[in-house]
Structure formats: C-alpha cells, structure tokens
Amino acid sequence: MSLRTQRLLEMLLLLREHGRLSSPDLAARLGVTTNTVLRDVRFLVRSGVPLATERGRYGGITLAPEYRTSVAGMADDETGALLALATGERAGDGIGDVLGSAVRKAMAALPAPHRDAMELIDRRIIIDPVRWRREDEPAGGLDALKEAVFTDRRLQLHYWRGEGGLHADVIDPYGLVDKAGVWYLVADAEGGPRLFAADRIVGARVLDEPARRRAGVELDALWRELRDRIDEVAAEVRIRRDALGRFVHRHLADLAAPPPEGGFPANDDDPDWVRVRLRFRSVAVARRLLDFGTDVQVLSPPELREDLASTAAEVARMYAAA
Structure with a gap:
C-alpha cells in the first residue's frame, strides 16, 4: 500500500x-x-x-x-x-x-436482497488494477456492451483491428473487464476467445439471439487465459559494458526497475558484460533487441531466445539468397 x-x-x-x-x-x-x-x-x-x-x-x-x-x-x-x-x-x-x-x-456484509445482484456483477465484471502499456484513450460507449452482458444476448460489433482496418463480427460476450481504467469486452468470436478494447469499438448492436456461451466456461477463467497471452514479457539480458549507456538511453522505458545507484551487476563469468532485467509488451516488440547485434544477448525467457534466433536466421537466409 x-x-x-x-x-x-x-x-x-x-x-x-x-x-x-x-x-x-x-x-x-x-x-x-x-x-x-x-x-x-x-x-x-x-x-x-x-x-x-x-x-x-x-x-x-x-x-x-x-x-x-x-x-x-x-x-x-x-x-x-x-x-x-x-x-x-x-x-x-x-x-x-x-x-x-x-x-x-x-x-x-451487504443486506440479503442485494447479494444476488452483486453476485451477478461479480460474474460479469472484473476489475484488474494493473494497466497494460498504452496511451490514455477515452473509453468507447459501454451501454450496448453492458446490456448484452447482463441480458445474455449476442452482439454485432464494428471495431478497428490494429492495422487491418474496420471489421464486423457477431460475438458471444462473457463479460467486461476494467483493467486500470481501460475497458475490455471478453467474448467468443471466430471460434475462440477474444478480447475487444472498448475504445476500438465504433458500433455495437444487441441482437435478439441468446449468447452462445460454452458450457461451464466463466469470465474469470477466460480473462486469465487472454491476459496470460498479452501480459508483458519479462526478460533477462546481458549487455557489453561499452554498449550499456547507448542501450539504457534507447530502452529506459523497458527496464524492469530504475537503474540501480551502484550500477548494473556484472556478469558472473565475464566482467565486460552486465546483466539487466527488462519488460516488453510482447515477444514481437522485444525484437528491437536485435538492433544491438552481438552487443546484447538474451538469457531468458526461452521463447524470446527462440524467436530472436529464428528472426536472425530468416534475415541471414534472405541476404544469402541475394
């Protein structure tokens, strides 16, 4: 606290x-x-x-x-x-x-007449106090989303999907999640669970059809599954000491903690290298580490090491073919 x-x-x-x-x-x-x-x-x-x-x-x-x-x-x-x-x-x-x-x-502690309503809210709304890295944006209209969630009906959505432009889908909502002030709709769409940021939804219409939720699947379990896919990637890297200043200047926002007063700890087996802990929005974002070539080596996690090795190999093959 x-x-x-x-x-x-x-x-x-x-x-x-x-x-x-x-x-x-x-x-x-x-x-x-x-x-x-x-x-x-x-x-x-x-x-x-x-x-x-x-x-x-x-x-x-x-x-x-x-x-x-x-x-x-x-x-x-x-x-x-x-x-x-x-x-x-x-x-x-x-x-x-x-x-x-x-x-x-x-x-x-609530009086008995209010508990049923609160239990329904508890099943359909999640509050997650930790914000993902994103700029503050005004939340989109939530009225239609709330209506669909609490009346158990399907939704027709029009929303922005990254750089893929405007899309339309009919979805089956499970509930809403407030993640540190940013609202997300958790729903089944296109055959699997999806997360829709409310500020990317440009239109929503509640349909008369009942929501086709999977039996036994609750909002809390779906949220944990989707959150685990998106949460930041924690990485440990070692950096050549003569490249450390340039690296910190470029990746200050990615440091897992402020630079220690006594400096970053030296690598156990080589004092010319230092160990640094980082956080990235995703594995794809962490590919920026390749900008430092052999001055930076990822020690963990394994999936990031594999992704960087695969990306570097693809680049090498492309230039070898040329």
Whole structure:
C-alpha cells in the first residue's frame, strides 16, 4: 500500500471513529500540513467518498453516516486495496492478492436482497488494477456492451483491428473487464476467445439471439487465459559494458526497475558484460533487441531466445539468397 493510500485510509478511519474533526486536528494526527489534509479531502470527494466540510468554530470535516459501515474481519491491506481501487490511487505490488478477498467480504456484509445482484456483477465484471502499456484513450460507449452482458444476448460489433482496418463480427460476450481504467469486452468470436478494447469499438448492436456461451466456461477463467497471452514479457539480458549507456538511453522505458545507484551487476563469468532485467509488451516488440547485434544477448525467457534466433536466421537466409 502506498504512503498516500495509507494516509487516506487512516483519515477515513479517524473520521469514522470521531464523526467530525477539524483540518488542523486531522493534520496533527496524520503528521502532515493542513493544506495536505484539504488536498486529500478534495481528492476523496472527487473519487466519490461522501465527505463534507463546514466552516466556523464548530465546523470541520465529516464522513456521511451511511459510509461508516464496518466490514467485520477486513484486514488493513484489504481495506487499503478497496480504497486504492475506488479512488484510482496507484496500488503497490500484490494488490491483486488481497482485492478479491476484500470484495468478497464487502459482498458478505451487504443486506440479503442485494447479494444476488452483486453476485451477478461479480460474474460479469472484473476489475484488474494493473494497466497494460498504452496511451490514455477515452473509453468507447459501454451501454450496448453492458446490456448484452447482463441480458445474455449476442452482439454485432464494428471495431478497428490494429492495422487491418474496420471489421464486423457477431460475438458471444462473457463479460467486461476494467483493467486500470481501460475497458475490455471478453467474448467468443471466430471460434475462440477474444478480447475487444472498448475504445476500438465504433458500433455495437444487441441482437435478439441468446449468447452462445460454452458450457461451464466463466469470465474469470477466460480473462486469465487472454491476459496470460498479452501480459508483458519479462526478460533477462546481458549487455557489453561499452554498449550499456547507448542501450539504457534507447530502452529506459523497458527496464524492469530504475537503474540501480551502484550500477548494473556484472556478469558472473565475464566482467565486460552486465546483466539487466527488462519488460516488453510482447515477444514481437522485444525484437528491437536485435538492433544491438552481438552487443546484447538474451538469457531468458526461452521463447524470446527462440524467436530472436529464428528472426536472425530468416534475415541471414534472405541476404544469402541475394
């Protein structure tokens, strides 16, 4: 949990316990300035948290009574994960490990009449807080997608497919996934599971036909399968020391972590080489490593080594034939 998320959570817990506190009082309890408290309050209000501020001698900051319901048994990291998700605050590593249990505990605390609706939402909507590498783009219209998902009907889509232009398909939707603010539709299309980015959909029409979902297949399993195909490729490479500066300049955004203060570790068996960990959007994107020729050698993963070897062999054959 980030320090800011921890502070926001502590502020809400203080307000839930005391009902009303002045901004100087909150600042003293949290160990920050009054201006920081007021900035945090504005941030929480914009995120939908019902806080109110009143001026005057008996004024202060209050949390709406309906927001003070306690969920028994929820640990601090689970509460923090929900807060980070609700506010859009960047979460630390491992949020996925606790977010699921936090949501289940929140659902268990709901009155019985609301649980069926929440269970349906849980089966048709997934929240994944880790963003794939892409520019911020406005999400496309979701109304038709939501209607098809919750009424179990087929969809006719018109969408942009990379550089392949505009395509049309009739698909069978399983549900929607919010991946760090970017919406995706998970559906069967063209004989297999597909992922459609909402911001690439230019038209959607809900059909009268029922969705033809495969028996026993749920959104969560399909999402894991599709996500595993797309998630970033983690690679370990070794680089000639005299090419390191040029490499880091070109691939700074691909580093798995900021450059260490003491420099990258030397290769175990040759001090003229250093080891570096990288992340790429896909194996295809990682082919840019070939630009460095014999100055860079991929150590792992095996599939990237095989792909680069195959690509280099094809280039060699092409020039040999010429």
